[in-house]
Amino acid sequence: MLCLPEHGGMIISVRDWLGGEERMGCPLSIDGDEEGVQEKKIDSHGSSGQNGYKSLIGGGGVAKKADRPKSRTELSEVLLDKEALKTNEVLVLAMGEEARKRANEPGTVRAGAFGYPIPDATLALVDPETNLLCSPFSIGEIWVDSPSLSGGFWALPKHTETIFHARPYKFIEANPTPVLVEPEFLRTGLLGCIIEGKIFILGLYEDRIRQRVEWTEHGIEEAEHRYFFVQHLVVSIMKTVPKIYDCSAFDAYVNGEYLPIILIETQAASTAPTTTGGPPRQLDIPFLDSLSERCMEVLYHEHHLRVYCVMMTAPNTLPRVIKNGRRDIGNMLCRKEFDNGSLPCVHVKFGVERAVQNLPVGDDPAGGIWSPVSTQARQDLLMMQDKQYSGVDHREVVIDDRTSTPLNQFSNIHDLMQWRSPATPTYLISPVEFASNPNILFQLLSRYKVKDTYATSQMLDHAMAHAAGKGSALHELKNLMIATDTRPRVDVYQKVRLHFASSGLDRTAINTIYSHVLNPMVASRSYMCIEPIELFLDMSSLRRGLIVPVDPDTEPFTLLVQDSGMVPVSTQISIVNPETNRLCLVGEYGEIWVQSEASAHSFYGSKDAFDAERFNGRTVDGDPHVRYVRTGDLGFLHNVSRPIGPGGALVEMQILFVLGSIGETFDVNGLSHFPMDIEASVEKCHRNIVPGGCAVFQAGGLVVVLVEVRNRSFLASIVPVIVNAVLNEHQLILDIVAFVSKGDFPRSRLGEKQRGKVLASWVTRKMRTIAQFGIRDPDGAPSETTMVPEERRTSGSMPAEPGARVGNGVPASKGSSLRNVTSVSQLREQQPPLLQLRTQDFAPLPTGTSEMPTAHYANDDDGDADDDSSLHVPHDSEARTTRSDDTPTEAPRQGP
Numbered sequence: 007m008l009c010l011p012e013h014g015g016m017i018i019s020v021r022d023w024l025g026g027e028e029r030m031g032c033p034l035s036i037d038g039d040e041e042g043v044q045e046k047k048i049d050s051h052g053s054s055g056q057n058g059y060k061s062l063i064g065g066g067g068v069a070k071k072a073d074r075p076k077s078r079t080e081l082s083e084v085l086l087d088k089e090a091l092k093t094n095e096v097l098v099l100a101m102g103e104e105a106r107k108r109a110n111e112p113g114t115v116r117a118g119a120f121g122y123p124i125p126d127a128t129l130a131l132v133d134p135e136t137n138l139l140c141s142p143f144s145i146g147e148i149w150v151d152s153p154s155l156s157g158g159f160w161a162l163p164k165h166t167e168t169i170f171h172a173r174p175y176k177f178i179e180a181n182p183t184p185v186l187v188e189p190e191f192l193r194t195g196l197l198g199c200i201i202e203g204k205i206f207i208l209g210l211y212e213d214r215i216r217q218r219v220e221w222t223e224h225g226i227e228e229a230e231h232r233y234f235f236v237q238h239l240v241v242s243i244m245k246t247v248p249k250i251y252d253c254s255a256f257d258a259y260v261n262g263e264y265l266p267i268i269l270i271e272t273q274a275a276s277t278a279p280t281t282t283g284g285p286p287r288q289l290d291i292p293f294l295d296s297l298s299e300r301c302m303e304v305l306y307h308e309h310h311l312r313v314y315c316v317m318m319t320a321p322n323t324l325p326r327v328i329k330n331g332r333r334d335i336g337n338m339l340c341r342k343e344f345d346n347g348s349l350p351c352v353h354v355k356f357g358v359e360r361a362v363q364n365l366p367v368g369d370d371p372a373g374g375i376w377s378p379v380s381t382q383a384r385q386d387l388l389m390m391q392d393k394q395y396s397g398v399d400h401r402e403v404v405i406d407d408r409t410s411t412p413l414n415q416f417s418n419i420h421d422l423m424q425w426r427s428p429a430t431p432t433y434l435i436s437p438v439e440f441a442s443n444p445n446i447l448f449q450l451l452s453r454y455k456v457k458d459t460y461a462t463s464q465m466l467d468h469a470m471a472h473a474a475g476k477g478s479a480l481h482e483l484k485n486l487m488i489a490t491d492t493r494p495r496v497d498v499y500q501k502v503r504l505h506f507a508s509s510g511l512d513r514t515a516i517n518t519i520y521s522h523v524l525n526p527m528v529a530s531r532s533y534m535c536i537e538p539i540e541l542f543l544d545m546s547s548l549r550r551g552l553i554v555p556v557d558p559d560t561e562p563f564t565l566l567v568q569d570s571g572m573v574p575v576s577t578q579i580s581i582v583n584p585e586t587n588r589l590c591l592v593g594e595y596g597e598i599w600v601q602s603e604a605s606a607h608s609f610y611g612s613k614d615a616f617d618a619e620r621f622n623g624r625t626v627d628g629d630p631h632v633r634y635v636r637t638g639d640l641g642f643l644h645n646v647s648r649p650i651g652p653g654g655a656l657v658e659m660q661i662l663f664v665l666g667s668i669g670e671t672f673d674v675n676g677l678s679h680f681p682m683d684i685e686a687s688v689e690k691c692h693r694n695i696v697p698g699g700c701a702v703f704q705a706g707g708l709v710v711v712l713v714e715v716r717n718r719s720f721l722a723s724i725v726p727v728i729v730n731a732v733l734n735e736h737q738l739i740l741d742i743v744a745f746v747s748k749g750d751f752p753r754s755r756l757g758e759k760q761r762g763k764v765l766a767s768w769v770t771r772k773m774r775t776i777a778q779f780g781i782r783d784p785d786g787a788p789s790e791t792t793m794v795p796e797e798r799r800t801s802g803s804m805p806a807e808p809g810a811r812v813g814n815g816v817p818a819s820k821g822s823s824l825r826n827v828t829s830v831s832q833l834r835e836q837q838p839p840l841l842q843l844r845t846q847d848f849a850p851l852p853t854g855t856s857e858m859p860t861a862h863y864a865n866d867d868d869g870d871a872d873d874d875s876s877l878h879v880p881h882d883s884e885a886r887t888t889r890s891d892d893t894p895t896e897a898p899r900q901g902p
Contacts, residue, residue: 008120008205010194011330018129018150018194019205021082021121027203030122034203082119082204089113091208092232094133096143096199115238119204127152130191131200132174134211138184139176145199145233147211149174149191169193197235209235212338215257216264217311220363231264234311236337239268246304247297249274251321254335258314258344260730261737263364265314267726268301269324269340275352276320289352294318298355306360314361315726317344318353347692347727354722356729356781358739366737368550368676375551375678376585384551384594393589394581394596394643395628396573396660404575414603444468448475448509455482458532462489463498464756470505481510485532489521492639493666493682494568499538513537520570520664524621524635525605528579528598529662531571536648538568539661545736548665549677551594553642563735565683569644569661577602579662580625580634581642587626595642595665599623599634606635640665670761672704674738681761684736688713691731692724699751701764708741712764714751718776721745725779744768744778 008018027034085105090097100108109116123129131146132139140146149172158166172193175184197214198207213236220229236255243253251271257264274293277286298316305311325343327336343349370379404413409429416422426432433450440447447469451459466488469475488498503513517531518538531538542564547554558564573579581596582589590596609617623634641664647656666680673679681702688700688711699714711728715721725743732738752763767773 008196008207013156013192016152016154017124018127018148019120019123021119027122030203032200032203082121082202084117084119084201084206085109085111086115086117087113088115088238091115091145092234093230094145094233096145096201098143098201115208117206117208119201119206121205122203123150123205124152126154128189128191129200129205130174130187131198132172132191134193134197137172137174139174139187143199143201145197145208148194148196148198148205148207150194151189151191155192209237210337212256212341213237215239215255215266215311217257217266218263218363232310234266234309239305239309239311242304242308243268243270243301246308247300249297252324252335253301254324254337254340256337256341256344258341258730261362261364261733263362265361266305266311267344268305268313268316269335269349269351270297270301270316270318271321271324271335272297272318273321275318277352278320291353294353295355298353302355302357302360312361313357315354315356315358317349317351317722317726318355319349319351323350344723344726347694347724348720349723350720351723352720354725354779358729358781362733362739365675365739366546366549366677368673371676374673374676375549376583378586380551380676381583381586385591387552388591388593391592393627394592394594395589396577396579396643396662398573398578398601399575401575440465441468444472445474445478448478448480451480451483452478457482458485458487459483460487460489463495464758466498466502468756470501475506475509478509480506481512483511484515486511486516487519487530487532488517489519489526490570490664491521491523493664494518494538494570496540496566496568499568518568518570520662522600522637522639524637525600525602527574527604528577528600528602528637529571529573531569534572534659535650539644539646541567541569541644541663543567545683548595549679549737551596551678553593553595553644567663567665570641570664572659572661574602577604578632579643580628582623582625582634584636584668587624589625589627590642592643595640597668598637598639598641598662598664599625600637601632601634638668640668640671672709674709677737679736679738684711684732684738687731687735688728692727694724696748696751698753698757698759699748701751701759701761703761703765703768705765705769709738710742710744710768711740712744712746712751712768712773712775714746714748716748718745718747721777722779725781729781740781742778742780744773744775746773746775750774 007020010016010018083102083105084098085100085108087097087099099105099111099114105116108114128151130139130149130151131144132149133144134147155170158170170192171190173190174187176187177184195211196207197209197211198205200206215234215236216231217234218229219232220227222228239255240253244250249272251273253268253270255266255268257266259265272294274290274297277289279285280287298318301316302313305313325336325339326333327339328334340349368375368380369383370377373379375381401414405411406413406429411425411429416425423432431454433454433456435447435450444465447459447461447465450456486502488494488502498518499516502516503511514535514537517534519527519531520529522528541555542558542561543566544552544554544556544561545563545565548565556564558566578601580589580599580601581594582599584597606621608621612618620636620638621633623636624630624632625634641662643660644663645658645660647658649656651657666682670681671678672681684702685700688702689695689697694715694717696714696716701712703710703712711732713724713728715724724745728743729740732740752760752767754760764773
């Protein structure tokens with residue numbers, strides 16, 4: 007009997023329906039010969055319905071039937087080809103007694119019939135992805151219509167319309183557009199087929215996995231989906247892989263394709279004490295890893311299924327549902343908890359090299375976006391565009407309106423400040439006073455009716471956190487300059503506007519300033535009298551060096567950026583390719599070069615050739631006499647028009663957008679990534695991640711993400727959420743995911759990320775991680791996970807051995823998704839024997855974190871400021887290593 011437990015046990019079909027099957031209006035024989043019960047003709051009192059359908063209501067036509075050689079009590083069984091099921095096709099190999107005899111043949115599936123549909127019910131077989139009626143001998147979802155059905159869900163009109171009032175489509179002759187079928191159906195969620203008028207169920211729609219396959223045939227690339235039933239996968243695993251308690255599978259839609267996830271329950275994943283009151287049992291990571299690999303190989307060889315990841319958990323910990331009177335793993339519940347990162351998993355193993363096949367590749371995978379090949383590809387695309395540089399408004403003399411004093415006569419800041427206490431007072435507030443009482447700033451602004459003031463986003467965050475400034479009158483303040491040396495935070499403007507709205511602060515008075523260590527005001531929004539200009543950029547184009555504004559309503563993943571203002575007087579900005587020193591074209595981004603009287607000319611006492619080149623930038627295709635200061639920041643110029651002229655006339659403005667520091671970007675497969683964008687995706691993907699507690703960097707040819715978490719339980723379930731978020735939004739696969747406890751993430755006293763300290767701590771193995779997970783594993787080596795007890799954490803490091811692996815089984819010398827980088831194995835030297843630690847004191851430490859050069863990393867242990875600008879990665883000849891006793895030693899020089 008086939009029924010729907012979710013719908014009050016409604017019966018769809020029974021196997022012992024006594025007679026009347028000839029009235030159903032469908033073929034009752036698979037071959038249509040005289041021995042079958044194929045309909046012969048319609049009697050004179052009946053008529054066939056449209057499109058071959060006949061109605062059971064109102065005296066529809068009756069088909070005469072031949073004598074049946076089969077007994078009605080015989081159990082109808084068929085033997086189906088398993089490979090054909092992967093393409094949604096039904097290929098019957100045998101029926102009846104022959105099917106039972108051949109049931110053990112490889113590559114076959116035996117299925118039993120549920121009989122004919124009950125009277126007064128209409129049944130349709132529909133493709134659940136297209137809602138089209140299925141063709142004969144294909145698999146589809148069972149849709150039914152019956153007077154005994156309920157009307158829908160209580161107080162859920164949207165779900166009621168979708169599930170209880172579904173309408174399929176069909177094609178009619180001479181019409182290429184599908185048309186709606188008249189009756190409304192209930193979607194059962196059951197997948198099956200119709201053979202000789204009988205219903206065969208193969209599984210639930212939610213229990214089917216799909217995977218995209220691609221091939222080339224006659225020089226033409228072909229692609230289609232293959233379908234797998236979870237029940238078949240479970241049978242293969244349970245009878246082949248030992249020590250498995252139960253398992254299930256589902257797919258996750260990530261980066262435009264369906265990726266299979268396998269869930270395994272095994273006693274080996276349990277940490278329950280072996281004796282009452284005893285300590286928790288240590289996990290046998292190599293054994294869990296071997297189980298995962300075995301599952302992947304079995305499914306690949308038996309079903310050609312490329313598994314994305316295998317997750318391990320203890321028995322009876324996965325969510326269960328009651329199915330047909332027994333408790334089974336609930337796939338939909340598992341999928342939901344997987345997306346939320348709340349599965350109670352203790353181990354995860356990835357197979358991304360085999361499963362993920364749609365990663366984008368740049369024009370020059372080895373050279374990156376600044377190589378001649380990639381540059382030429384952009385030039386060909388943008389050949390009709392102008393070069394990117396701003397105009398310059400040189401002022402020989404600048405006169406102060408109030409005192410008629412030439413403002414360009416001052417030679418130093420001391421003389422300038424002396425001329426300003428009598429002309430126009432300047433009020434200075436100690437940072438210490440502001441930190442203890444941020445309201446003092448806004449009291450002074452209100453009391454002295456200050457027109458222009460300066461702040462940083464960190465200052466404003468501190469002030470808003472202490473509710474400062476809400477009682478002050480700020481209507482006289484016309485220019486609140488918020489200085490930033492990188493891409494402006496898009497949330498600052500809205501937060502400041504809302505916080506100070508009750509204080510009378512005009513929204514056009516909130517202005518960002520692009521400030522650089524070599525020029526305090528490269529661009530400014532002061533007195534532009536408009537709100538920040540926002541652009542939504544296509545991220546896939548941005549990774550190739552292109553600027554393509556898009557509509558966020560049509561594009562799922564976009565990057566929102568705000569402008570940094572216009573170029574001030576006596577200043578010229580050019581956007582230059584940092585490798586070729588040629589001006590970039592409109593439509594691409596490059597390094598921001600500045601020529602200004604306000605720029606510094608040198609670093610005091612520096613004789614470094616790199617510093618000299620930084621202050622002496624000259625474009626190849628521009629004016630060779632113009633000397634620029636190279637900021638090291640990436641950005642682009644953009645023209646906009648706003649109605650700010652007399653009478654609302656449109657005024658065209660050229661504004662600067664800053665994207666970030668070129669030193670923080672890294673290339674993967676010829677595509678460039680900004681770490682801050684990846685970090686934003688990671689920080690919002692799971693509630694256990696501390697806000698602002700993520701750092702992405704490149705070390706030794708590996709892309710590493712360091713995550714700060716509030717709770718350390720079941721970190722293995724968070725790893726796929728992080729990997730999927732980065733893969734989905736950035737088309738990038740991470741190499742290592744590492745976790746630190748809350749409070750161990752390097753931050754300055756202002757709460758800013760200290761990227762330099764994060765990188766230095768990682769490569770010197772002083773980062774106190776509580777777990778590390780390797781994602782890429784091309785050699786199939788154990789993906790080791792190190793869990794350090796919270797109460798007995800150690801910052802000590804384990805020395806690397808020759809052939810050791812980084813993190814979770816990722817080879818140090820290969821397997822990286824990056825190119826053109828010095829392998830960490832080239833910097834490795836022979837290390838002393840592994841430290842012997844008592845297992846009762848510490849959990850097993852990683853069997854190898856590869857050596858990295860540690861010289862020239864700024865020491866910012868005081869945590870007062872970020873040391874990005876002082877970070878210098880040495881050449882191989884400068885490389886130093888740190889032994890386990892933290893004694894620096896010279897590393898042997900090796901070939902590049």
